[in-house]
Amino acid sequence: MTWTLGINDLDALAIGAAILGTGGGGDPYIGRIMAEAAMTESGPLTVYTVDELPDDQWVIPIAGMGAPTVLFEKPPRGTEPMEAFQRLAEHIGAPDAWPCPIEAGGINSMVPLQVAAQLARPVVDADGMGRAFPELYMQTYHIFGISGSPACMVSEFGDVVILDRVHDNHQLEWLARGLTIRFGGHSFLAQFPMKGRDVKRAAVRGTLSLGLRIGRAVMEAQKRHVDPLRAVCEAANYAGYGPAFIAFRGKITEVRRRTEAGFAKGQVTIEGLDGDRGSTLAIEFQNENLVARRGEQAIAMVPDLVTVLDMQTGLAITTERLRYGQRVAVVVIPAPSIMKSPEALEVWGPPGFGYPFDYIEPAFQLATEKGE
Amino acid sequence: MKYRLGVDVGGTNTDAVILTPDDRVVAKTKTPVTADVASSIRYAAKTVLEQSRLTPSEISHAMLGTTQVTNAIIERQRLNKVGLVRIGAPATLAVPPLTGWPADLKAVVEHASVMVRGGHEFDGRTMGPLDMEAIRRFLDEHAHNITAVSVTAVFAPVNSDHELRVRDLIMDEYPHLAVSLSHEIGSVGLLERENATVLNAAVTRVAAMAAQAFENALRDLGIDAALYFAQNDGTLMAMDYALRYPILTVACGPTNSMRGAAHLTRLDDAVIIDVGGTSSDIGMIRGGFPRQSSLAVEVGGVRTNFRMPDLIALGLGGGSRVRMSDGRVTIGPDSVGYRIVEDALVFGGDVLTFTDVAVSLERAQIGNRRPAVSRELSQAAYAEAIRMVEEGIDRIKTSSEPVPLIAVGGGSALLPDHLAGVSEVIRPDHYDVANAIGAAIAQVSGRVDRIYAMNGRSREDVMEEAVSTAKAEAVRAGADSATLDIVEIEEIPLAYLPSNASRVRVTVAGVLAGESA
Numbered sequence: 001m002t003w004t005l006g007i008n009d010l011d012a013l014a015i016g017a018a019i020l021g022t023g024g025g026g027d028p029y030i031g032r033i034m035a036e037a038a039m040t041e042s043g044p045l046t047v048y049t050v051d052e053l054p055d056d057q058w059v060i061p062i063a064g065m066g067a068p069t070v071l072f073e074k075p076p077r078g079t080e081p082m083e084a085f086q087r088l089a090e091h092i093g094a095p096d097a098w099p100c101p102i103e104a105g106g107i108n109s110m111v112p113l114q115v116a117a118q119l120a121r122p123v124v125d126a127d128g129m130g131r132a133f134p135e136l137y138m139q140t141y142h143i144f145g146i147s148g149s150p151a152c153m154v155s156e157f158g159d160v161v162i163l164d165r166v167h168d169n170h171q172l173e174w175l176a177r178g179l180t181i182r183f184g185g186h187s188f189l190a191q192f193p194m195k196g197r198d199v200k201r202a203a204v205r206g207t208l209s210l211g212l213r214i215g216r217a218v219m220e221a222q223k224r225h226v227d228p229l230r231a232v233c234e235a236a237n238y239a240g241y242g243p244a245f246i247a248f249r250g251k252i253t254e255v256r257r258r259t260e261a262g263f264a265k266g267q268v269t270i271e272g273l274d275g276d277r278g279s280t281l282a283i284e285f286q287n288e289n290l291v292a293r294r295g296e297q298a299i300a301m302v303p304d305l306v307t308v309l310d311m312q313t314g315l316a317i318t319t320e321r322l323r324y325g326q327r328v329a330v331v332v333i334p335a336p337s338i339m340k341s342p343e344a345l346e347v348w349g350p351p352g353f354g355y356p357f358d359y360i361e362p363a364f365q366l367a368t369e370k371g372e
Numbered sequence: 373m374k375y376r377l378g379v380d381v382g383g384t385n386t387d388a389v390i391l392t393p394d395d396r397v398v399a400k401t402k403t404p405v406t407a408d409v410a411s412s413i414r415y416a417a418k419t420v421l422e423q424s425r426l427t428p429s430e431i432s433h434a435m436l437g438t439t440q441v442t443n444a445i446i447e448r449q450r451l452n453k454v455g456l457v458r459i460g461a462p463a464t465l466a467v468p469p470l471t472g473w474p475a476d477l478k479a480v481v482e483h484a485s486v487m488v489r490g491g492h493e494f495d496g497r498t499m500g501p502l503d504m505e506a507i508r509r510f511l512d513e514h515a516h517n518i519t520a521v522s523v524t525a526v527f528a529p530v531n532s533d534h535e536l537r538v539r540d541l542i543m544d545e546y547p548h549l550a551v552s553l554s555h556e557i558g559s560v561g562l563l564e565r566e567n568a569t570v571l572n573a574a575v576t577r578v579a580a581m582a583a584q585a586f587e588n589a590l591r592d593l594g595i596d597a598a599l600y601f602a603q604n605d606g607t608l609m610a611m612d613y614a615l616r617y618p619i620l621t622v623a624c625g626p627t628n629s630m631r632g633a634a635h636l637t638r639l640d641d642a643v644i645i646d647v648g649g650t651s652s653d654i655g656m657i658r659g660g661f662p663r664q665s666s667l668a669v670e671v672g673g674v675r676t677n678f679r680m681p682d683l684i685a686l687g688l689g690g691g692s693r694v695r696m697s698d699g700r701v702t703i704g705p706d707s708v709g710y711r712i713v714e715d716a717l718v719f720g721g722d723v724l725t726f727t728d729v730a731v732s733l734e735r736a737q738i739g740n741r742r743p744a745v746s747r748e749l750s751q752a753a754y755a756e757a758i759r760m761v762e763e764g765i766d767r768i769k770t771s772s773e774p775v776p777l778i779a780v781g782g783g784s785a786l787l788p789d790h791l792a793g794v795s796e797v798i799r800p801d802h803y804d805v806a807n808a809i810g811a812a813i814a815q816v817s818g819r820v821d822r823i824y825a826m827n828g829r830s831r832e833d834v835m836e837e838a839v840s841t842a843k844a845e846a847v848r849a850g851a852d853s854a855t856l857d858i859v860e861i862e863e864i865p866l867a868y869l870p871s872n873a874s875r876v877r878v879t880v881a882g883v884l885a886g887e888s889a
Contacts (some may be wrong), residue, residue, distance in 0.1 A: 030563075034466050067866040069823070069875065070494050072561045074526045078466025155465035157500075184493040185866070185873070253772055257864070264865045271772075320864070325767040 002052060002122070005113070005350060006044040009212055010036055016215030017109035017153070018316040019331075020207070024288035025106015025132030026068030027318070030075055035110045037078070038117035045113060046122040050205045053128045053196040058094035060085055061102040062112050062190045065153075065176060070185035071107070077156040080188040081111050083119045087160050088152035088190040100124035100199065102139060103190070103209035105132030105288075111188070123208070128192065129337050130204035130241075131305050133348060134263075134287050141192040143344045144202035147174040151191035155183045155342055163191075166247065206239030212356070213238055218314040228314025229329045240336030247292060247299060247362075248281040248313060249274050249332040255322045263287065268308070268322045270330065281330060283308065285319045290353050299363040301355075303340065303348045305333035310344040315361055332362050374432035377597065378812025379413055379586070380805075381405060381438040382625055383717070387808035388416035390424045390431070395635065395813055399423035409440060410585035418593055428594035431690045433884065436586050437602035437624045437811040444578040445622070445672035448476055451574040452520040455485040457507060458566065459534050460491035460499065460526030467523075469566060474673040481574045482516045486510040490534045491526030494866075494873055495825035497736045499526065502534045503542065507690065511546055520573040524566040528555035529822035550576045557617060559821035560875060564677035564871040571674060572619035579618030583611055600850070601704070604680055606661050606810070607817035607881055610850035616683040619678075622671055625807060627681050630655045630662045632810030633778040636800035642776045643714070643765050643794070646806070647783030649691045650707040654684045654764040659859050661817075661881070663768075682874040684764045690715065690783035694753045701752040703760070717743035729753045738785075762792045769793065780806040817859065818846030825873045831846040833859070834876065842878040847885075855882035 005013075014028040035260040037309040039045065053059070062085050064071065099112040099119075104127040128139030128156040136148060149166040154177060161179060162277040166172040172191070180187040194202070217235035221228035229246050236244035250270040257266035263286050270281045281299075283292045292299055300306050308317045311327040338344070340359070346352065375398070380387045382405065390399040399420040406412045413436075421428065444450050456469045469485045470478050488510075492501035492667050511521075521542060525534045532555040539551050551857040552573040558565030569857050579601075586599060601614035602624040614621065626646065631645045640660045646653045656663045662681035669680045687705025708715040715721035715730040728743040730736045732750045740811025769775060774795040779787050780803040789797050802809060820842040824834045839858060847853045860879040 030467065033471060037466070046856070067873075069560065069866050073494070073823075074460065074491075075439075075464045075467040075562060077462040077464070158462070184497075184499070187497075251766070325769060327767070 001049065003047050004044045005047050005123075005208075005212070005244070007036060007039045007332060009038075009113045012215030012219055013109060013212050014215065015218050015293045015315060016211035016295070017105055018318075019214050019307050019309065020109070020211055020305065021105035021132040021318070022288045022307050023285055023317075023319040024134070025103065025108065026071065028107045028110050030071055030109030031114070032210040033063070034076065034078055035113040035117065042117035042120055045116050047125050048122045050126050050200055050203055051126065053124060053198070055195065055197040057196040058089070058092070058097035058193060059100045059196060059199050060088055060097045060190050060193045061100045061128055062115055062188070063102040064111055064186060064188050065136070066086065066186035068107065074184060074186065076188070080154045080156060082115050083158065083160070083189050084152045084154040084190040085115050086119070087154070087162065088150060088193060091150055091152065091162055092193050094193065097193065097329060098122050098124055099369040100203070101127040103127055103129045103132055104204070104211055109211055124199060125208040126199060126203035126205050127207045127331040128203065130207055130335055131303070132288055136176060136191065137169040138348050139192065140204055140338055140344065141194065141202050142169045143341070143347055144198070145282065146192055146194050146198055146202055148154060148191045151176065151189055153179055153183070153187050153189040155187060159183070179295065200264055204336060210236070210238050210241060225277075229309060229311070229331060231333055232309065232314055234331045240338070241333055244331060244333040246329055247332045248272065248276050248294070250276055250281060250328065252322060252324055252326045252328060255324060266319065270328060273327070274330070283330065286353060287319065289319065291355065292332070294363075297363065298360065301331040301350050302353060303344070303358060304362050305335060306320065307331045307333065334362055375424070376416055376812045377417060377431050377434040377595070378623065378810075379416060379434070379436050380628060380808040380809040380811050381409060381413065381436070382439065382807065383796050386416045387805045388420045389802070389805050389808040390420045390426065391809070391812050397802050397809065398806070400802060402805065407635045408686065409582070410589055413586060414589035414592060417589055417685055419591060419597070421595075422759040428553070429596065431595045431597045434586070434597040435600045435602060435608060435814065436582070437628045437807065438582055438621065439625065441579055441618050442622045442671070445477070445571060448480045450578045450581070450688045451480050452577050453518045454481050454520045454570055454573045455510065455514050455518040456482055456485040456570060457510065457521060457523045457538060458485070458487045459489075459502060459524065459538070460562075461487045461489050463491070463499065463526060464562065467563060468776055470570065472675060473567070477672060477674065481570060483511070484514045484614055492528070492531040492534070494527055494530060494624065494823050495827070496531045496533075499550065502537060504537070507538055507541065509792040511542070511855045513550060515546050517520070517627065518549065520552065520576055522552045522554070522566070522569040524554040524562065524569050526562060527823070528553070529560050540585040544568055546783055552576070558677050559618065560823055561677045564675055568619055568676045568678060569673045571671065571676070572617060575618045576615065583615060602628055602811040602814055604678060604820070605664065605817060606681070606814060608850065608884065609816070612847050620677065623680055624811075626653050626655065626683055627662050628810030628814075629780055629807040630657055630681065630810065631814060631883060632806035632808070633780045633800065633803070634660055635801060635809060635813045637778050637798050639776055639778065639798075642778050643768055644778045644780065645761065645765070645784065645787070646781040647779065647787065648689045648781050649690045649703065649709055649712060649783060651705070652686045652688050652761070652781070652783070653866050654686065654768050655681050656768045661859050661879070684768050686760050686764050688757055688760050690725065690727045690786060694724045694726060694729055696749065701749065701756050703753060703756055717741075717745070726753070726757060726786060729757070735788065736785050737764040758788065758791065761787065765791065779803065797857055815881045815883055816849050816851035818842040818844065818849060818851070819877075820845070820878045821875070823873055823875050835863070838876045838878045842880045846880050846882060850885055851882040852885040853882070856880045857882065
């Protein structure tokens with residue numbers, strides 16, 4: 001069923017999208033300001049579920065790319081996402097295309113909402129990552145064989161670059177990342193244009209609703225003074241995600257960081273509290289959280305969502321903000337099956353991030369507390 | 373002889389101390405803050421001068437820590453009308469200046485804003501020529517209705533050229549306007565830095581009034597000393613520097629008390645607890661300086677990226693109310709505050725406070741009668757207080773090793789001598805005026821927090837440049853260059869941008885020029 005997303009939902013979506021960012025994806029703050037400004041003009045948005053999407057409807061995923069630090073120092077002009085979207089729509093002859101997220105986690109959850117509001121179009125309740133990932137080809141759209149090109153990138157000066165034909169999606173990532181650096185470290189791009197029938201077979205469904213559900217659950221739990229972590233788990237059992245569980249409660253005792261090939265990598269060590277007293281959980285991260293180990297045993301890994309939440313508030317803590325002494329809970333949200341096909345795991349399973357082992361299902365039986 | 377006078381104007385009290393050249397306390401006082409801040413400063417300074425039996429000419433340096441600038445922002449009083457210049461268009465247009473400000477503060481501070489072309493990229497390349505004509509038009513139109521200008525350019529912490537050119541224009545052609553430049557005030561993160569810069573522009577007049585009051589008070593007493601302001605990172609600024617960057621004095625109070633505590637114990641690495649009547653602050657000193665918070669800090673409802681100490685505030689103080697409900701004992705967060713001398717059981721009142729609990733367990737001797745509290749309740753309440761303190765200490769620590777705890781503030785006498793995670797509880801002399809001591813002993817610092825593109829440069833080269841920039845900054849603020857040490861150095865690579873750019877933070881500090889032996 002189509003549903004309506006209003007300005008008052010943005011608070012909850014920002015909280016939920018930060019959780020789906022699994023430690024990365026960028027703080028939704030600036031994206032939220034832009035979406036809010038556009039929606040103040042446009043009024044509430046119509047959201048289409050994938051089921052209801054007409055097969056012949058053109059859909060164009062739209063997002064920001066690059067360093068969140070740059071975005072916070074050089075906020076956008078505000079017209080870039082819409083222009084990238086429109087120029088690509090014109091280029092492919094689909095002037096009535098609808099926007100859709102590529103990434104449900106972090107700031108990119110907000111970008112399509114701004115475009116939908118500015119153009120008075122519906123937005124699609126789906127995305128290509130089901131969380132946050134660092135590279136453009138890490139999308140189900142790619143995994144289902146859809147071409148990322150034609151794609152369009154726009155700078156704040158209105159420079160428009162159409163990547164008309166790029167022979168594979170890894171090459172598209174390489175070219176777009178290079179342009180992003182030349183654009184000053186951050187850009188907006190529209191890519192993977194496709195028809196409704198392709199969205200139906202290739203998208204991770206319901207992820208806009210999922211972000212909103214999780215955020216609302218956190219806000220509601222805070223208001224009622226009940227445990228927000230359990231609320232996150234319950235809300236996350238949706239659209240094929242789950243069963244989510246609280247894998248660990250503890251205190252951060254060490255954060256180590258290092259730079260490798262330009263990536264911010266590291267590991268956080270958490271010492272158990274309450275029921276987990278006496279044991280230790282470590283999470284390795286590269287922008288996002290990748291693998292969680294309890295002692296020697298890996299208990300959860302990409303592409304399942306390993307999230308570090310403040311124990312009291314239930315809010316997400318990004319990898320850049322992890323610090324000694326924080327009381328945290330690690331909540332694992334198993335990704336839906338579309339993200340765990342053999343083809344998908346090849347892209348974003350542990351080997352996709354350089355690990356010498358294959359994906360295994362999360363160790364639900366080791367969970368501290370199971371979500372209901 | 374060169375003696376130093378430290379004055380701390382707080383919410384309730386003005387504290388003053390005089391220190392010897394080797395930093396020993398020779399006089400101290402605590403007096404209530406009066407409506408006329410200047411007269412309470414004069415009174416406190418006069419009291420310590422008389423106590424010390426020094427002649428006014430023996431005071432060579434005077435340091436002021438004050439809440440006046442903070443109060444002006446919170447009360448929306450005595451603020452300048454500011455003209456806002458942002459450089460970086462067409463980038464940044466999506467988020468206009470003062471987005472998210474409380475409407476009443478915005479109405480008081482903002483006269484007009486302009487967003488013009490110019491600014492730089494993260495790697496220092498220019499985004500385009502600076503549109504001086506647009507700035508001139510803006511100033512011609514508004515110069516008569518404003519008293520201050522804030523200038524914020526995109527990536528000014530990487531390349532400050534465009535901000536400096538606007539400053540030169542204003543100094544040449546609009547000399548009556550005070551100019552605040554963002555790269556001198558904040559770090560990477562345009563919106564927060566711009567907020568801080570606008571606030572700085574807004575408070576230059578109130579800072580000048582505070583400085584004038586301090587100067588006058590001392591002149592009346594015959595003291596002719598070099599004057600300094602305490603800033604929120606625990607270091608000092610020479611008066612002329614402070615008049616240009618008054619916003620950096622916001623929230624210097626907790627920092628001063630932490631620095632004072634460190635000084636009184638001669639410890640560089642310790643956890644500090646400052647227990648007042650209503651609440652306690654727990655912070656950490658590393659290398660002699662308070663550890664900084666990494667979260668966005670709000671001042672008067674405005675999001676900033678100030679260099680604030682990382683503090684954990686507990687609703688636990690000497691006057692905190694103790695209650696029993698559903699078989700559970702709770703303490704605070706409400707307190708009888710300054711009414712403790714009437715309301716607490718130990719003073720004959722009828723409110724059970726944390727002080728009463730500690731006295732009944734013979735942890736402290738305060739008041740004039742034994743409080744009638746059951747031993748069971750006292751023990752439960754005291755255990756709860758210990759739990760709060762221990763959890764706070766554990767959260768602020770950077771490793772699981774036990775660390776020394778320095779207890780200061782009027783309520784610190786209520787704490788026990790043994791706490792989990794603490795190697796030793798230290799209770800220094802003069803713990804009640806630690807904040808004024810912190811102001812008096814402070815060093816001068818310089819800081820760099822910016823993004824460096826590493827392309828074609830060695831890491832050593834970049835770090836060396838950052839350190840020398842920070843040192844130059846410290847000398848500008850009044851430090852003796854020969855005494856500068858690196859206090860903090862950190863490099864964080866940018867996420868999602870494998871192009872070899874890093875955010876580098878360096879802090880250096882040294883003693884006041886003209887003071888070292």
